[in-house]
Amino acid sequence: MAVTRNSDAVAPVRCSGAFSIWLTRHASTSLGALGKLSRQPFASLMIVLVIGVTLALPAAINVIVKNTQSVIGGWSNALDFSVYLKMDLSVSEAEVLAGLIAQRADIESVDLVTSEEALAEFKQQSGFGDALDQLSDNPLPHALVVHPGPGNTSASLTLLQEEIGNLPETELVQVDTEWVHRFHAILNIVRQAIAIGAALLGIAIVVIIGNTIRLDIENRRDEIEVTKLIGASNAFVRRPFLWTGFWYGLLGGSFALLLVHYGLYLLKEPVTRLAGLYQGEIAVASLSFAESSAIVGGAVFLGLFASWTTAARHMRRIEPK
Amino acid sequence: MIHLDSVTKRFPGGQEALSGLSLSVDKGEMVFVTGHSGAGKSTLLRLIALIERPSSGEVVVDKQNTRRVKRRKIPAYRRQIGMVFQDHKLLYDRPVFDNVALPLIIAGVSHRDAGRRVRAALDQVGLLHKEKQNPQTLSAGEQQRVGIARAIVTRPKLLIADEPTGNLDPDLSLEVMRIFRRFNEVGVTLLIASHDISLIDRLGCRRIALENGKLQQEVDPWP
Numbered sequence: 001m002a003v004t005r006n007s008d009a010v011a012p013v014r015c016s017g018a019f020s021i022w023l024t025r026h027a028s029t030s031l032g033a034l035g036k037l038s039r040q041p042f043a044s045l046m047i048v049l050v051i052g053v054t055l056a057l058p059a060a061i062n063v064i065v066k067n068t069q070s071v072i073g074g075w076s077n078a079l080d081f082s083v084y085l086k087m088d089l090s091v092s093e094a095e096v097l098a099g100l101i102a103q104r105a106d107i108e109s110v111d112l113v114t115s116e117e118a119l120a121e122f123k124q125q126s127g128f129g130d131a132l133d134q135l136s137d138n139p140l141p142h143a144l145v146v147h148p149g150p151g152n153t154s155a156s157l158t159l160l161q162e163e164i165g166n167l168p169e170t171e172l173v174q175v176d177t178e179w180v181h182r183f184h185a186i187l188n189i190v191r192q193a194i195a196i197g198a199a200l201l202g203i204a205i206v207v208i209i210g211n212t213i214r215l216d217i218e219n220r221r222d223e224i225e226v227t228k229l230i231g232a233s234n235a236f237v238r239r240p241f242l243w244t245g246f247w248y249g250l251l252g253g254s255f256a257l258l259l260v261h262y263g264l265y266l267l268k269e270p271v272t273r274l275a276g277l278y279q280g281e282i283a284v285a286s287l288s289f290a291e292s293s294a295i296v297g298g299a300v301f302l303g304l305f306a307s308w309t310t311a312a313r314h315m316r317r318i319e320p321k
Numbered sequence: 322m323i324h325l326d327s328v329t330k331r332f333p334g335g336q337e338a339l340s341g342l343s344l345s346v347d348k349g350e351m352v353f354v355t356g357h358s359g360a361g362k363s364t365l366l367r368l369i370a371l372i373e374r375p376s377s378g379e380v381v382v383d384k385q386n387t388r389r390v391k392r393r394k395i396p397a398y399r400r401q402i403g404m405v406f407q408d409h410k411l412l413y414d415r416p417v418f419d420n421v422a423l424p425l426i427i428a429g430v431s432h433r434d435a436g437r438r439v440r441a442a443l444d445q446v447g448l449l450h451k452e453k454q455n456p457q458t459l460s461a462g463e464q465q466r467v468g469i470a471r472a473i474v475t476r477p478k479l480l481i482a483d484e485p486t487g488n489l490d491p492d493l494s495l496e497v498m499r500i501f502r503r504f505n506e507v508g509v510t511l512l513i514a515s516h517d518i519s520l521i522d523r524l525g526c527r528r529i530a531l532e533n534g535k536l537q538q539e540v541d542p543w544p
Contacts, residue, residue, distance in 0.1 A: 018429065020431075022429070024432060229410065230404065230427065230471065233397075236396075236427055
């Protein structure tokens with residue numbers, strides 16, 4: 001009667017069969033854990049709700065940030081800047097300059113806005129048409145609208161703007177899209193904040209699930225003692241609790257997805273209306289498959305982590321008396 | 322099968338449950354341990370089941386020195402011993418069948434084999450027709466027989482029982498003892514703690530009497 005699993009007191013387990021037995025046991029334990037949850041539907045539902053809402057919060061804010069960024073990205077002529085040329089430059093000189101600048105590798109294209117065009121546009125848009133007609137000559141300079149290439153970084157852009165600003169023909173370089181960069185920076189801060197918030201909420205989930213499992217273990221203390229008494233290992237007694245944690249995570253994560261999708265569904269109409277007001281098309285980006293899997297997978301991980309640490313700590317303590 | 326060599330068990334409070342106890346139980350024997358409560362019967366069984374470890378001395382069970390069984394190996398060690406308890410220690414959230422099947426599930430026996438062996442065990446204690454019932458609906462005697470079926474379902478070579486008839490009336494007690502007797506006849510070694518001396522005397526087995534953690538007397542079986 002040596003201490004081995006396959007003592008002759010218990011029929012030897014054949015190796016090929018052992019794996020399928022192990023699998024069957026896990027399947028039945030997992031279903032058993034699910035059954036236990038369904039037998040106390042209210043308590044289980046509360047936990048799933050808490051996990052779902054806790055996870056849905058950062059996920060939803062993330063979706064909002066993502067959408068905002070894609071909308072701002074749509075205005076990503078954000079890189080463009082205007083170059084006002086000196087008053088004494090002729091149209092042909094301006095054209096030559098525009099051509100030269102456009103040849104640079106880091107520049108996609110350059111549009112020339114002559115002083116006449118600028119004035120005409122200004123007359124049309126400002127409503128000062130008649131007043132402007134009184135002017136003896138055109139007060140506006142020629143201007144270049146520079147579209148830098150997509151390969152530019154913000155550092156190379158600054159350099160580019162400086163270089164063009166230093167040309168003898170240039171009067172003034174005006175970067176009128178600085179706010180977009182600032183907004184991007186703000187969004188990045190929001191993203192960071194979400195990450196920090198999500199980490200804190202993750203800890204909250206671990207605590208919630210851990211506490212629930214702890215109560216569950218206390219309630220089943222007698223059962224654990226008896227099973228240990230008749231030879232159950234810690235791993236064996238721990239197994240149902242791990243599955244409970246797994247189910248909490250899976251159901252909670254799925255519920256979070258459901259919440260986010262429902263929220264997006266509710267937002268769809270007002271966003272379309274807003275887009276209509278801006279004569280734009282805004283497609284609301286939902287969670288990608290990877291993001292959805294990350295939410296559910298993360299929830300399952302948190303559930304398993306919480307139940308594992310809790311069960312491991314308590315299983316060692318509960319010994320038959 | 323069981324060999325104790327000057328075993329002392331001292332509890333943190335300082336009182337000694339067993340003091341220098343030495344005894345042996347041979348393979349295939351059926352032995353009773355008697356004595357007042359507090360004499361050390363339960364402690365003896367708990368040392369054999371590795372619920373406790375001796376303060377000093379050696380406990381050897383089936384050639385295994387329990388001192389050398391590591392904590393991690395205790396479950397595997399326990400799986401080789403059938404245990405019966407005074408309060409049955411059944412799980413009341415599942416039917417009789419599942420209670421008896423538990424040791425097999427722990428040992429990783431396949432579902433089909435488990436079913437066959439559970440029914441065989443229940444048949445041996447005469448409860449085959451109650452496999453689907455919840456233990457709570459059974460009488461004390463029946464519950465104890467379920468506990469016995471659970472102890473023998475893995476076909477252990479050694480069965481230890483702590484006051485198995487403590488909560489039973491004389492008729493039921495005798496019935497339980499007869500079941501034990503039948504296991505003994507097929508080669509199972511039994512060590513049973515009991516204070517029911519009149520019942521034990523009717524069975525004619527060897528009796529070890531403990532008092533204050535020491536061997537008081539040994540009564541040999543009938544010739």
